[in-house]
Amino acid sequence: PSGMAAPTMEERKACWGARDEFWQCLDSHGDDAAKCEKLRRAFESRCPQQWVKHFNKRRDFLKYKKKLETEGFQPPETAGKS
Amino acid sequence: WLYLRQQKERQQRSRRLRDLRALSLGQGDFQLQDTSGTPRSKADFLGRWVLLYFGFTHCPDVCPEELEKLSRAVELLERDPALPPLQPLFVTVDPERDDAAALARYLRDFHPRLVGLTGTPEQVRAAAAAFRVYVSAGPRDADGDYVVDHSVLTFLVDPDGIFRDCYGRSRTAEELARSVRGHMDSYEPLPP
Numbered sequence: 578p579s580g581m582a583a584p585t586m587e588e589r590k591a592c593w594g595a596r597d598e599f600w601q602c603l604d605s606h607g608d609d610a611a612k613c614e615k616l617r618r619a620f621e622s623r624c625p626q627q628w629v630k631h632f633n634k635r636r637d638f639l640k641y642k643k644k645l646e647t648e649g650f651q652p653p654e655t656a657g658k659s
Numbered sequence: 660w661l662y663l664r665q666q667k668e669r670q671q672r673s674r675r676l677r678d679l680r681a682l683s684l685g686q687g688d689f690q691l692q693d694t695s696g697t698p699r700s701k702a703d704f705l706g707r708w709v710l711l712y713f714g715f716t717h718c719p720d721v722c723p724e725e726l727e728k729l730s731r732a733v734e735l736l737e738r739d740p741a742l743p744p745l746q747p748l749f750v751t752v753d754p755e756r757d758d759a760a761a762l763a764r765y766l767r768d769f770h771p772r773l774v775g776l777t778g779t780p781e782q783v784r785a786a787a788a789a790f791r792v793y794v795s796a797g798p799r800d801a802d803g804d805y806v807v808d809h810s811v812l813t814f815l816v817d818p819d820g821i822f823r824d825c826y827g828r829s830r831t832a833e834e835l836a837r838s839v840r841g842h843m844d845s846y847e848p849l850p851p
Contacts, residue, residue, distance in 0.1 A: 581802070581804075582761065582764070583716035583717045583756070583761060583764075583765060584717075585764075586723075586768040589720075589723060593720065624719075625717075625804055626800055626802065626804065627717070627719070627797075627800060627804045627805060627806050628719040628806075631719045631806055632719065632720075
């Protein structure tokens, strides 16, 4: 098997905890990542890089989903209106 | 006329039984190895109900959550001594990294009777295909790490080896247990 061992249960929980703290900070600062630098660094140090990417995508998706639910779907403007 | 109708029903029943027997033999079979290196195929689990989940040990969050749920559902059903035994199974979709040792380490955190299965890439591919499970390994990063995109499903197989139900992420452990119990209650064994 290539590469390092999979994270243990303890390591997973530490990663998820750091992620949740980072996200809570983002939630209370209107997603201003600059206000949450320290927690972002803690999150990225606690989680494998692949997981950081995965969770970042997850957050983007959740935000997009929330936007759809609250604002409704906005179809792109069609080119050439009569 | 009544005789003809009875004969028709008898033929339909025996045709259905023949189809079910073919299903029990051919459907959802696998050739894999458990964490002690012993070869295991579907035949080894006949006579027991099976709850089977496909995942991988480097999974960020979904697999631990689904395995917690699966373990909890099995625990709930174990509390009722009148119910038949239920075998939880985990099949890796990442055979390159998930060898017997990796699986054993990973599965320690979940139900004690949870059996882990791995194999060659071909064997794992065939097992996933048999259950129509989508598997797609992502690109490797600089450390050689990657995630595997896959369908998130837990399958229920009856003691005849026939697929009975499948459960997605939205079902709770309690809902799983209730559904499995319902299948167990309505189960009729295939006549030999």
